[in-house]
Amino acid sequence: MSPSAAHVRVTSAVLGIAMAAGCSAGTAAPIKTPAPAGLSELADVRVLAEFDRAAGQNAESIALEPGGGAVVGMIGARQVVRVRGDGGTEVVATMPVPAGGGGTTPVVGSPQVTGVARDRGGAVFFLYAAGRGGLTGIWRLAAGSTEPELVVPMPADTMPNALLIDQAGGRFLVTDSTGGRVWEAPVSGGDPSVWSADPALAPSGFFGANGLKLHAGAVWLSNYDRGTIVRIPVERSGAAGPVAVHATGLAGIDDFDFTGRGDEILAAINDASELVGVAADGTHRVLLDGGDGLQGTTAVVVHEDTAFITNGALREGSRSALRVARLVGG
Template identity: 35%
Template sequence: MQQQRRQTVRRSASGARRFLKRNVGVALGVTAAAAVLGAAPSASAGTGHADRGSVVTDVTTVAKFDFAAGEIPENITVDPDGSVTLSLLGSCAVCQRTHGPELMHISASGERTVLATGQVGEAISGNTRGSDGTVYYSVWAPGNAARNGVYKLLADGAPQRIAALPADTGPNGLAIDPTGRTLYIADSLKGIIWSVPAAGGPATPWLTDAALAPVPTEALPVGANGLRFHNGALWISNFNKGTLLRVPVTPAGTAAPIHVVTGGLPNIDDLSFLTPRSDVVFAAQNGSSSQNGPDRVVVIYPSGTYKPVLTSADGLASPSATAVRGDRLYITDGGVPEPHDPKLQTGRINFAALLANAAH
């Protein structure tokens, strides 16, 4: 019996080491002094439940926004220099504001710069960054074929539409492949993933499937939402169906069969990965539009199991996206329900707790 227990312990330790190597890797080497946009903790910041068992600790609010002015964070890209690029929804169908959307850059020191603006009635939804530093973003302009589509910022900072999408589509999450040649756009209304040459050109349906479609009976019919290109596959969240999907990209650039990573996560929004090599996911669940969807961030393990790591007790208010840089997790909060509290939060990732939870 003792020999069996020793063998079990050795197998558990071996599995933990494999998980650590595969899913944490270089992340354990990041410094504890990772910059948080140069801001001090907010007086209204959540506690982060900073005990040794918490996967995310030291939650702070590093930027607040004006909901009445349409500053409603939707999507986030963390840049190599520690700055962030945020999509601000403005006058979207859900928020019913009277201001246009913005694409905003916040430097590591906290300086804010508006990179691009949209028109009232539109939403700037997804954004991403090419390896050459080019910023791309989606404009969801309902019924307006002259505006709906994918844009990029030119070298002089001017916006340019590089691909048009039909007026009845809902361009949302945006991802770029590692070569920097192809952009992918999640269509939240049609159940389509579109592809676009990053240099500009026609948008073509890359994948159409019922697994990407919205649920028509929902108060807010939104299907494919968050989108990331990671480890040779597109990872897609379906907001209404509460699923996280993985679609491998074949050598020919086509879509392989869809794999359902997990389900049971109503209002799952955008997502990010622990490290470039890891399939451990941090996903936002946005509770602003459904009684069934809680405000929380969950960690999803490669097995498909998941665990809430942040909730409304940590100050979450309509969380819409996550991003990771080093040991720092970033969360955008739309703040849609009253009292409106749109903001950008960060927390510290506890890799030891992440590993311990995976082992169980």
């Protein structure tokens, strides 16, 4: 998740901090280089659905549904939108504006719907960063319901961003981008606790821990400011193990996902409007960019040989969209 169109009044100041942080960390946007051996490619990029950017529908995160569809979090509109496999869309939840307008949301200064997830029963869970207690946290929308309920309240000073359901551990995991932490909470609901606050998750001016995945016995996270992907092994007790940096040089990284081909990753680079392939050894190259229609790339999810990619169009362009591409090679 990155700055939204809903807080244009603070964009220039915030972006100045973020860019300065990226430069001070010695990182740069990925450069097109020869492909690491065996790295997958993407083909047949197309638009599945477009959204109303003028209404704040800056597409953020993706949770896949049966039939080739998905639910997508919309930052500025404070919405969850369902996209059918044929590209049709419907708004399934719109969150209220907090009292006072939500200007207390950390750093970004506006209330935002961010991460989304879906359980096996069809319930949709999403994060609302509202800068207010009683609104900020994990919300549940039961299958067939139109009334979301707050199941995990989080502190008002957190910026919940990415959400996953750890089925084996019976818990939610949530990144807190401004706090540089990962929180955990029971899937049944209740109070959260900090799972990891390792320095590798901290921001250096804007956002730290951002994207979040569970893979091969470890929690993997991206750090927006530092341009890194890190790996945290999950101990037998469920606690966080020692952090290791897996990849660097990915300034402005938002969400990412594994391709299903070992530790190979597709990473959404928001600042540069790119989708980057990251090999198992951490080397990487640009696979898609603005020439392929990407505008403020916010998220990517892979299912079999299909990659679902969101355009947030947060700072450039006007085509907030859900795109799909075919995964080939590798």
